[in-house]
Amino acid sequence: MEPMNNETFDPGLTQMFGGTVRRFIDKDGSFNVHRKDRLLQNLHVFQYLIGLSWPSFVGFVILSYLLVNAVFALLYLIAGIEHLQGAQAGTLGEAFLSAFFFSVQTLTTVGYGSIVPTGVETNLLASLEAMTGVMGFAFGAGLLYGRFSRPSARLLFSEKVLIAPYQDGLSLQFRIANQRTNAITDLEAKVLLMTVETFSGGQHRRKYDTLTLERPAVYFLPLTWTVVHPIDEASPFHGKTPEELAALQAELLILVKGFDDTFSQMVHVRYSYRYDEILWGAKFKPAFHIDGRGDLILDLDKISDLESVPLREGSRNP
Amino acid sequence: MEPMNNETFDPGLTQMFGGTVRRFIDKDGSFNVHRKDRLLQNLHVFQYLIGLSWPSFVGFVILSYLLVNAVFALLYLIAGIEHLQGAQAGTLGEAFLSAFFFSVQTLTTVGYGSIVPTGVETNLLASLEAMTGVMGFAFGAGLLYGRFSRPSARLLFSEKVLIAPYQDGLSLQFRIANQRTNAITDLEAKVLLMTVETFSGGQHRRKYDTLTLERPAVYFLPLTWTVVHPIDEASPFHGKTPEELAALQAELLILVKGFDDTFSQMVHVRYSYRYDEILWGAKFKPAFHIDGRGDLILDLDKISDLESVPLREGSRNP
Amino acid sequence: MEPMNNETFDPGLTQMFGGTVRRFIDKDGSFNVHRKDRLLQNLHVFQYLIGLSWPSFVGFVILSYLLVNAVFALLYLIAGIEHLQGAQAGTLGEAFLSAFFFSVQTLTTVGYGSIVPTGVETNLLASLEAMTGVMGFAFGAGLLYGRFSRPSARLLFSEKVLIAPYQDGLSLQFRIANQRTNAITDLEAKVLLMTVETFSGGQHRRKYDTLTLERPAVYFLPLTWTVVHPIDEASPFHGKTPEELAALQAELLILVKGFDDTFSQMVHVRYSYRYDEILWGAKFKPAFHIDGRGDLILDLDKISDLESVPLREGSRNP
């Protein structure tokens, strides 16, 4: 079984590997892939800081601020506390605190003038610190803008994928809505089914099937979009039982692209459902209504609302 | 009537809902959809502030500024007004004002030095406030840039959609121009007709038809662009009277995409005309002329200028 | 002659207008269209300031700075010069100057403290000015970034369009190079010929022909790109003399798109050649060579270098 030899479809996740993967795409859209980073150069500070959660980011800013001021306070002490005119220097602790507060006043350029540098060394240190402060906060401004202006489409996905009646047979469907208030237009969805074939001898091979969708693209998403895959004879779901899907470690990989009007950017959202998130015999209830004034009201709480529907015997295992 | 069962075109606005919608796309291009937001997390502060009108935004900035300074003034009072050297503290009001102005001088990093902090607590508060100020204004810089750099294509649409003679029959046409001076290139227009079918029993179903356009794309828009839909036999307007369009709650949904040269961004503009904004028997008059020097002069005031033209009997109800 | 009636190609420049247009696209790529702007709201401050030339922009910044400081100086005088402690107030001129310099120290947040505000009104004014300053400079930061980060592809076009021998006939060619050092990739060129047909009665009609190009797209542009239109029997240049092109007011409209690697943006460049910029019987000489180390050396000065080539009699008027 030669990897080169195969011409089946692969979305870039490779096909050959032993063992059982927990899940491929996590619920936040990231890949369940960890890396041994070999080089420090692979760390990209800005991207790292942009990707931090807000609490971590605020913590990082405060710690950096304290650290930089502490370092400069020490440097001022080394240059001589007597060159900080106006500083209190009764004890070493007092001297450090004075130097620290002078450092704050310099780094932030607040410069009250209650403590002022004298002498060449201390003045040079203060010159360096003022420049550091200004550039550091320029860095912070860029960082904040970078954090905020990241495309931030958040799509809300229904909790479950449903197997519902469809025409004379069945269909697989899930529902999405825009969690934010910005307009997303020109949406496209791709849905892949990943399964694992196990060969005699315990070898595994990933298989990727693109599911055909009733409507793979919509122009806008002000309400909800029910993405429907009809389970016809060409579908890899055709005739499969829940137990068979579990044995195949089935995982639906979902890719939604769209254009975010607020930031004028393309946004890509990834999501996945595992075999144990498929519900047989249910359909979605509407998540919106029209009020008395003729306005449409969308209720995001109802995105996963569903009702049972019987699946005909024949349609399940044709 | 099973929603799954239908394969008609839907641009993402769903088809099944009872009741009469006032209009689907408002004149500013937003969807007439309101949301019950269930989670505070759906609020995206930055997007919200970027989307505010200018008066609201300026109000927000000033109120935040006053609030932050008032809070810090209170904290300085709690830490003890005697630790603000130079502050006037005759009455509580005076003390608060002094603390407030000291707070301003710290937050903005203006730091005159007429009032200076003493003592560890007050100095720590001032250190925190100076950092808050610097980061807050970094945030403000990002916000202002975000507000200004949003793609800002503003297209001017003619007030009415016209039904005009076209070859041997009729056509529907509206006219657009670029309201701004930046160059927009590679424009594409899509026009959908939304109508409501009413079934026996009072059930409604939205129907969406894409109108074929004589020229669905242009390279640039320095002057005006008359978008023309020939009403041939395949057109959903074929043989319709104004009264029939009103009964169908007809609404034209218009999508124009283009590339904004100034910010190097794609821009998307939405617009809509309702059945009562269609004018029968008129055509547009030119909105530009050539002056004596051979330069083209565009007059945006004339974008809706029209003149009556008779519609032949036969062409209206063929 | 009904404008609706025609189905000829129009890139968005409209076809019907009397009079002679000087030229349609100016040498800087802007359209020769002037607008009567009817509404002040059409002015978009940020776009305007981003589009200003550098001298105008610097002038604008300095004038704004002087103006804002002068206004605040007047306000401080109105509030009472005696509330600016440390100000010199011998004469009104001295008082104004002191107030002006205090204003500068507040607006820029430099706040030496040699002049300090006293009293509630003056302190409030200073609070307002410090906020104004900080927000104003935040605006300036965004503006500067906006000016600098605009896609800045500058393509250098050869001075003339050449009519050169090509296989058994003729071709029209011009040459472009990247004037900047950033990499531009995935370039596409479109070339339109605009001519004016004159009808009996003096009516004019613009005609737009897309010229087929030997190679309408290239992957990169590290050297030069000679864009070639073979003048075959389908070409609108086929059999035309220079005099005929002048009579038709021929203008070549050129659109080049590409991807700018430095700013990760699409860039669009427009250019035009008029009939009097076409040179018959010449071809370009190479604008680069390989040096002794095997490196390629491009000389932008040679972009328009050409040499005469005879055009066969038969090929000119076949």
Next chain:
Amino acid sequence: MEPMNNETFDPGLTQMFGGTVRRFIDKDGSFNVHRKDRLLQNLHVFQYLIGLSWPSFVGFVILSYLLVNAVFALLYLIAGIEHLQGAQAGTLGEAFLSAFFFSVQTLTTVGYGSIVPTGVETNLLASLEAMTGVMGFAFGAGLLYGRFSRPSARLLFSEKVLIAPYQDGLSLQFRIANQRTNAITDLEAKVLLMTVETFSGGQHRRKYDTLTLERPAVYFLPLTWTVVHPIDEASPFHGKTPEELAALQAELLILVKGFDDTFSQMVHVRYSYRYDEILWGAKFKPAFHIDGRGDLILDLDKISDLESVPLREGSRNP
């Protein structure tokens, strides 16, 4: 041999030039093209500063800071050191240092107030310097943001291109991985082979062939992507020996495009392999494994790991 005369494929690198080029694309993706820039206007300061390495950039910032302060210090000396109240002016050196530190305090807007300007000229200079400082640091903020927000896809390429067995014949393959932790989606690869034909008389002509790829695009790249070119009868590698490729100065030009999720930008990566980086008879070993918890572990160190495989006699020179 007329350049116009040929219709072979050219990706924009031109075909006609004598001499031997060291290599066309350098290992950092830049083109091996140097330019004689004729005009100072071709220098785009912002792009230049954004492209500088970090050490050079920091050096540039510090030098500019020193230079600006030195220039203003001189101006203050010319205006008269006696107008800097609080400055030490025992010797000229002391006066310059005082003026320099006052300049720092003004440029960074730290403004302690230990030295304050008096007199109109010195106050005007200080006003100018404060404005310069604020705008300069606004410039710096934009610059830092520009440096950081550049799309920064770094793809790791395998050290060598391999000639490996493939079905009944051979294939050429190289492997790439994402060096950064940001998600890259919708990747596309193009591979060109550049060879030099030498004609009698020593003339050269570049030839560009697009290599067909087994899988020219993938949706994502969380692990590795082995790009495979099957060497079938249509391949320019068909029947070529290593010696023949060296004689042809063969160079593989590789273009990879993708969408960077973190910055929501298209990224373009260029790379090249020369004939002496092709390894005959080897295939790649997997660079990742699944750990005990079912997570995938990618090891970038193994990107170039390979093992020898014999090439059948017949497959090499069919």
